[in-house]
Amino acid sequence: MGVLSRLSYVVRSKINAALNRAEDPTETLDYSYEQMRDELQDVKQGIADLTTQKKRLEIQKRRLEENVEKHNDQAREAIQQDREDLARRALEKKKQKMNQIEDLEGQIADLQNTQDNLVEKKDQLQNRIEEFRTKKESMKARYEAAEANTRVSEAMTGVGDEMENVGMAIERAEERTDDMEARAEAMDELQETGAFEDALSDKDQLDRELEEMRTTGEVDSELETLKAEMGVSDESEESESEAEDVSLEDLDTETEVSSDDVDQELEDLQEDERES
Numbered sequence: 001m002g003v004l005s006r007l008s009y010v011v012r013s014k015i016n017a018a019l020n021r022a023e024d025p026t027e028t029l030d031y032s033y034e035q036m037r038d039e040l041q042d043v044k045q046g047i048a049d050l051t052t053q054k055k056r057l058e059i060q061k062r063r064l065e066e067n068v069e070k071h072n073d074q075a076r077e078a079i080q081q082d083r084e085d086l087a088r089r090a091l092e093k094k095k096q097k098m099n100q101i102e103d104l105e106g107q108i109a110d111l112q113n114t115q116d117n118l119v120e121k122k123d124q125l126q127n128r129i130e131e132f133r134t135k136k137e138s139m140k141a142r143y144e145a146a147e148a149n150t151r152v153s154e155a156m157t158g159v160g161d162e163m164e165n166v167g168m169a170i171e172r173a174e175e176r177t178d179d180m181e182a183r184a185e186a187m188d189e190l191q192e193t194g195a196f197e198d199a200l201s202d203k204d205q206l207d208r209e210l211e212e213m214r215t216t217g218e219v220d221s222e223l224e225t226l227k228a229e230m231g232v233s234d235e236s237e238e239s240e241s242e243a244e245d246v247s248l249e250d251l252d253t254e255t256e257v258s259s260d261d262v263d264q265e266l267e268d269l270q271e272d273e274r275e276s
Contacts, residue, residue: 025143029136036129043122047115054111061104064097071097225268 071094078086 026140029139033129033133033136036125036132040122040125040129043118043125047118047122050111050115050118054108054115057104057108057111061101061108064101064104068094068097068101 071090074090075087075094078084078090
């Protein structure tokens with residue numbers, strides 16, 4: 001086998017395989033059924049045309065038969081008038097018409113035989129179409145059932161093309177989920193160790209702890225100053241801590257701090273800052 005022959009064979013086999021994959025048996029059956037119905041319709045149309053032609057010949061035959069009777073009457077009348085010549089002419093026309101009638105009868109008989117054959121074939125074709133329709137519906141039902149069974153089996157075993165894609169999608173989703181979870185855990189760990197703060201700030205852990213202590217000391221000092229100004233003792237503080245919390249708004253409405261007290265508070269804060 002030459003190269004071109006082998007190439008042609010391979011191309012035909014590829015095309016045939018592609019057509020087999022693309023072919024839907026149910027659509028093929030429906031198409032074949034429609035083709036047979038079209039053929040049946042053509043046969044019916046042919047029978048109708050043939051019958052129409054036969055009827056035309058029959059009408060023409062009846063007219064000729066009427067002319068035969070007319071010519072026969074003309075011949076009798078001519079004999080009564082002693083016109084043998086006219087009677088002969090009438091009989092000649094009668095003979096011509098009878099010959100035409102004989103020819104028409106032969107044509108009509110041929111058309112009738114053809115019509116009978118077509119009607120018989122039409123009946124046979126119609127029976128075949130009905131049988132094919134019944135078989136077609138049965139084959140379609142079997143194919144659809146087999147197709148559904150195959151899909152269910154492929155879905156259960158996971159070997160179908162769609163299920164393979166679904167499995168790959170699930171696998172990719174699991175991998176991405178694992179990556180995101182690992183990344184989230186890594187972020188939490190770095191946040192706890194302060195690695196992000198170290199990267200964003202030039203302060204080390206000791207600086208942050210000292211700053212937190214200074215902030216706490218300043219808050220405690222300011223709290224003591226406020227307590228001293230308001231004359232609140234430790235015992236009253238303890239009793240007030242057990243009672244309900246008083247909001248800052250209530251405290252502001254009950255206590256008015258003068259401008260001298262504010263100045264004194266600022267001086268105390270500055271003194272504390274220098275001592276610290």
